[in-house]
Every structure is written in C-alpha cells, then in structure tokens.
Amino acid sequence: MxxxxxxxxxxxxxxxxxxxxxxxxxxxxxxxxxxxxxxxxxxxxxxxxxxxxxxxxxxxxxxxxxxxxxxxxxxxxxxxxxxxxxxxxxxxxxxxxxRRSRDVTAAVRVSSSVSVPRVDDRMPAPAVPGRIRPALPARDRRNAPNSAAAQTIGALVAAEAAGERRTLLGIAWSVSKAMAPGEISAIVAELHDMGRVDLAEAVILGGRERVQAEAIDLALTLMGRELTVYAELVMRAALPSAGSAADTRHRA
Structure with a gap:
C-alpha cells in the first residue's frame, strides 16, 4: 500500500x-x-x-x-x-x-505433504493442555510464508479459486490427520482473519471423524484463541460420532 x-x-x-x-x-x-x-x-x-x-x-x-x-x-x-x-x-x-493449473498442482502437492505424519523436529510440537499460547497477531503469522500452515492456507485458497472442491476437501482431511491442535487452530485463525470463514469451517469439518478426546483438545485450543464459534463447530461435528459409540456399547 x-x-x-x-x-x-x-x-x-x-x-x-x-x-x-x-x-x-x-x-x-x-x-x-x-x-x-x-x-x-x-x-x-x-x-x-x-x-x-x-x-x-x-x-x-x-x-x-x-x-x-x-x-x-x-x-x-x-x-x-x-x-x-x-x-x-x-x-x-x-x-x-x-483456472490456473499450476495452482491446482501446488494444492495437490501440499495436500500430499501434510498427509504424512509429523516426524520432523522442526515442525511445531502439539499443544499442551493448560499452556495454550494466545494467538499471534495476523501480521506475524503472515510473515512465515514457509510454514506448514502458510502452505496449507495457500493450497486451500488455490483449490477453491480453481473450483477443485475434491482437492480442497482432501487438504482439509489431511490437516485433521497430520497436524496437532495448535497447528490446526493457527490455520483456522488465519483463515478467519482473512475473511475466509468457508475455508476455516472446511478445515474444522474435514476432521468430522475425530474421536471425542481429539475434538475436546482442538476445541480447547480454539477457545484459547477466542475462536469460540469454531470450537462449538468442532464439538457439534464430533457429537454424532460420540453418540453412536455410546449406543453401540449400550447394545453390547
């Protein structure tokens, strides 16, 4: 500017x-x-x-x-x-x-990379309950273009812009499987700051199959960043799964 x-x-x-x-x-x-x-x-x-x-x-x-x-x-x-x-x-x-093929290719590449379990010590460690750090200012998060979160956000935006809904959902699913609550909440916070509520919700709902304990951890992390609406969405998405498991135990 x-x-x-x-x-x-x-x-x-x-x-x-x-x-x-x-x-x-x-x-x-x-x-x-x-x-x-x-x-x-x-x-x-x-x-x-x-x-x-x-x-x-x-x-x-x-x-x-x-x-x-x-x-x-x-x-x-x-x-x-x-x-x-x-x-x-x-x-x-x-x-x-x-309609930019190179953006779609980048989205697929990042989707594949984030679906691999974290084994690199350089990746952020999972959030520790009770020691959740407050959200960084948006300008500080955006100044880390090489971070996994920034790459994932770029891939999500590119996939949506190209109309690649399947790729977008695949990235959101991969995020839920490969990233810790702190990393997921950072992505959601950044998307929220960007005004991309639709993509933030896609990231949350991409992990619809979270077990109840994982959902609680993520919800607490989101609440620590004052993202209460998304924390509620996490729990609503997890409740049917939790309810089904309870019904199965009861029938047994």
Whole structure:
C-alpha cells in the first residue's frame, strides 16, 4: 500500500494474462465508486483490507459469491453512467483467472505433504493442555510464508479459486490427520482473519471423524484463541460420532 491512501498499481508477480484481465476490470469498478482510499472501500464492502488488497494486486481471486456481493454493493453507490463493468463480464473473467493449473498442482502437492505424519523436529510440537499460547497477531503469522500452515492456507485458497472442491476437501482431511491442535487452530485463525470463514469451517469439518478426546483438545485450543464459534463447530461435528459409540456399547 502506497502513502497518502493510494494503492500500488503493480500486479502480483504470479499473475498471468487471464488474471491481469480480471484485475483490470475489477479495479475499474472499484475506481468508479466514491471511495478513493482502499481502506474506505474495504470498510464499505465489509471485507478485510488485506483481502481487498490481494484482489487488487491479483494475488487472490474472490469467490463467485463474494464477487457478486461486492458488485451489488458498489453498484448501489456508483452513478449509472459510470457503471461500465457488468457482473456477467466480471464472472466470466473471474472463471478464467481462477483456472490456473499450476495452482491446482501446488494444492495437490501440499495436500500430499501434510498427509504424512509429523516426524520432523522442526515442525511445531502439539499443544499442551493448560499452556495454550494466545494467538499471534495476523501480521506475524503472515510473515512465515514457509510454514506448514502458510502452505496449507495457500493450497486451500488455490483449490477453491480453481473450483477443485475434491482437492480442497482432501487438504482439509489431511490437516485433521497430520497436524496437532495448535497447528490446526493457527490455520483456522488465519483463515478467519482473512475473511475466509468457508475455508476455516472446511478445515474444522474435514476432521468430522475425530474421536471425542481429539475434538475436546482442538476445541480447547480454539477457545484459547477466542475462536469460540469454531470450537462449538468442532464439538457439534464430533457429537454424532460420540453418540453412536455410546449406543453401540449400550447394545453390547
């Protein structure tokens, strides 16, 4: 972000021609609004400034639902003669921008890597009950691009942008099997900060088959980060499994 509220006009280094075409039209729509400062635009659209900055640079592509919500909100404050970008045009360009085979390949690669049990001493140790550390500031978590959490988040975002639902679910399942509660809660916290509640919930529900003890450990870790809503989701997902086990013992 440049000084005086102006935004950087450069594209993310990973942009291809299709993504640049989408970003150009999205920027045109944003510039047509009465809001010249990116922070004001993000506040009006009710999305994190970090997300809007990623859309502006082309680092990320908004999902179909979010794009429609952004368009409808902006059209409500844009003068009719300035609304020269149509929703159908943006949706068409978005599909091309999101269809990036190298992102899908990266998602599959990270999915495979996180499904392997942790044997590397460099990986974070499991959380210890009663000694849960508070959540790091979002800026500190984002400054660790080589961490397993950052790679996993990138893979989840890429899979969703490419429409690879099966890959996305596979990554979420792998996270639940290979990562400790502290690592999972860090991923959920980061996705929550990014405004990607759908992906945060996918990570939680990817471990729907957790045993009750594992679910409790993860729920406590999430509560330690003040992510109570996700802690409740963990327990709701685990309850049917716990109930079935109890019924089986009763019948026996």
């Amino acid at each position: 440049a000084a005086a509220g102006h935004v950087n006009e450069h594209y993310w280094k990973g942009c291809d021609a299709d993504r640049i075409a989408f970003v150009d039209r999205l920027r045109h729509l944003l510039r047509s609004s009465p809001y010249s400062i990116q922070g004001a635009r993000a506040s009006f659209l009710d999305i994190p400034l970090s997300s809007l900055s990623c859309y502006w640079s082309g680092r990320r592509v908004p999902g179909q639902v979010r794009l429609k919500e952004m368009y409808q909100a902006l059209c409500g404050v844009i003068e009719p003669q300035k609304a020269t970008v149509t929703l159908s045009e943006l949706e068409r360009l978005r599909r091309s921008a999101a």
